[in-house]
Amino acid sequence: MENVIELHKVNKKFKKFEIKDFSLNVKKGFVTGFIGANGAGKSTTLKMIMNILQPDSGEIRIFGDSYQKSEKTIKDRIGIVYDDNVFYEQLTLKEMRDIIAPSYSKWDESQFMKYIEQFEIPLKSKTKTFSKGMKMKASLAFALSHHAELIIMDEPTAGLDPVFRRELLNILNDLMQDGDKTIFFSSHITTDLDRIADNISFIHDGQHVFSKEFDAIEEDYALVKGPLSSLNQNIEQKFLSIRKTSSGFEGLTNNVNHLIVEFSNDKVSVEKASLEDIIYYTKRGKKNA
Ligand SMILES: Nc1ncnc2c1ncn2[C@@H]1O[C@H](COP(=O)(O)OP(=O)(O)OP(=O)(O)O)[C@@H](O)[C@H]1O
Numbered sequence: 001m002e003n004v005i006e007l008h009k010v011n012k013k014f015k016k017f018e019i020k021d022f023s024l025n026v027k028k029g030f031v032t033g034f035i036g037a038n039g040a041g042k043s044t045t046l047k048m049i050m051n052i053l054q055p056d057s058g059e060i061r062i063f064g065d066s067y068q069k070s071e072k073t074i075k076d077r078i079g080i081v082y083d084d085n086v087f088y089e090q091l092t093l094k095e096m097r098d099i100i101a102p103s104y105s106k107w108d109e110s111q112f113m114k115y116i117e118q119f120e121i122p123l124k125s126k127t128k129t130f131s132k133g134m135k136m137k138a139s140l141a142f143a144l145s146h147h148a149e150l151i152i153m154d155e156p157t158a159g160l161d162p163v164f165r166r167e168l169l170n171i172l173n174d175l176m177q178d179g180d181k182t183i184f185f186s187s188h189i190t191t192d193l194d195r196i197a198d199n200i201s202f203i204h205d206g207q208h209v210f211s212k213e214f215d216a217i218e219e220d221y222a223l224v225k226g227p228l229s230s231l232n233q234n235i236e237q238k239f240l241s242i243r244k245t246s247s248g249f250e251g252l253t254n255n256v257n258h259l260i261v262e263f264s265n266d267k268v269s270v271e272k273a274s275l276e277d278i279i280y281y282t283k284r285g286k287k288n289a
Contacts, residue, residue, distance in 0.1 A: 002028040003064075004150050004182040005049055010058030012044060019044055019206045022058070026184045026201075031176060032211075033197035034186040035275055037283040041206040042186040046154045049184070050080055062150070076105050079143030081136070081153035081185075089128035093121065093138055104146035112145035119164075132159035140168070144175070151175070153185035157192050165189070169196050190275040200275065204282050210254075218272050222256035225249065226268035235262050241281035252281035 005026035012019040019041050026032050036042050047053040048060060051067040051074075060067065062074045087096055093116070101107040116123060119137040121130070130138065136159055143151055151172075157165045169192060175181055187193055193200065193214075200217060202209040212220075224239070227248045236242055238259050242251035252273055253259045260270060273281075 004028045004062065005184060006059075006061040006064075007045075007049070008059040008061075010045075010048060010055045010060060012048060012053065012055050014044075017041065017044075017206060019048075019055075022203075022206070022208050024201055024208055024211060026182060027199065028182050029176075029179055030198040031172065031183040031185075031196050032199040032201055033193040034184060034201050034203065035188075035190065035193065035279060036186075036203035037279050040203045040283075042203060043154055044206075045203060046152060046186060050078070050082075050152060051075070076103075076146075077149045079146065079148030079151045081139045081143045081151070081156045087127035087130075087135065087138065090126060092124050092126055094123040096127065096138075097123075097142075100142055101146075106147040108145050108147060112141055115141035115144060133161065133164065136160060137164070140171075144171070149181060151181065151183045151185070153183070155186055155188065157187055157189050165192060172196055190279075193275060202278065202282075209282065217275075217278070220254050220256065221273040221278055222253055223271045223273045223277055224251050224253060224256070224259065224263075224268060225271065226263070230263055230268055235259075238262065241284045241286060243281075243284070252277060 003025040007022055007024040010019060010022040022045065034042055044053065048055050051071060063077060065074055067074060097112065119141060121134050121137050127135065136156060140156065157168060160168065172183060173196060176183065197214055199211060199213055201211040225248060228244060231249060239251035239253055242249055256270060
């Protein structure tokens with residue numbers, strides 16, 4: 001299987017945070033969602049994939065190539081949707097288009113105009129007058145108008161109303177129909193990922209936790225619930241995180257088949273863990289109750 005994005009043992013250290021030995025492969029032809037709690041390192045990782053930030057060590061290959069060798073040709077093939085403000089505030093969208101379009105070898109003006117009309121964003125107003133959602137739509141119009149093979153998005157659905165979020169997911173779905181495109185995007189809105197992602201990569205505290213096919217997550221991860229009387233120290237150790245209340249416990253495991261045989265009574269229930277459960281309990285860790 002061809003990988004469009006490959007990170008190998010990537011490290012990036014800030015004063016109070018670091019990405020540690022981060023390795024990741026993003027497969028061609030699929031939608032991969034990138035999840036993690038606030039501050040887990042999603043934007044930092046995406047910035048390195050986009051070459052906005054450079055790693056301290058490790059290797060990043062995009063389309064099998066490196067930015068050091070082929071920055072221009074790689075960027076020509078990527079559509080970037082970024083949550084920070086990427087527009088010069090004093091310029092109109094039309095003026096931004098005049099700057100951005102010539103940098104892409106396959107710029108498609110009619111496609112761009114189609115999105116501008118569909119997204120109902122004004123071409124002749126200064127971008128400083130745009131709302132967060134309008135900026136996101138404009139950023140999306142640029143990303144989708146130069147026949148990019150790889151679309152990378154940092155929180156594309158944040159700040160969008162439910163109507164446009166749904167519309168965006170439909171656009172991305174349509175885009176995937178030709179089979180050659182790859183989408184890698186971070187999101188907090190896990191229901192959006194339910195709708196569109198084939199694969200999920202999970203980052204926690206700067207470290208890669210897993211990359212799995214969406215459907216395979218539930219083979220390993222589960223929420224186990226039951227009375228406190230079912231627990232002992234040995235069993236508790238085997239949970240990634242466990243929350244106890246007076247009425248019972250609820251815990252996350254990433255090895256459900258192994259864990260469940262530890263329980264000798266039938267008062268324990270096993271439920272599918274949602275992406276939100278996985279992010280929540282992984283962040284929570286081993287702290288008590
Ligand atoms: N340029 C920087 N200098 C110092 N620290 C930084 C810098 N950029 C990010 N950080 C820190 O790195 C950590 C990870 O930030 P990052 O934006 O990558 O997380 P995230 O997973 O995208 O979070 P969110 O979901 O809140 O956007 C944070 O603690 C942040 O303060």
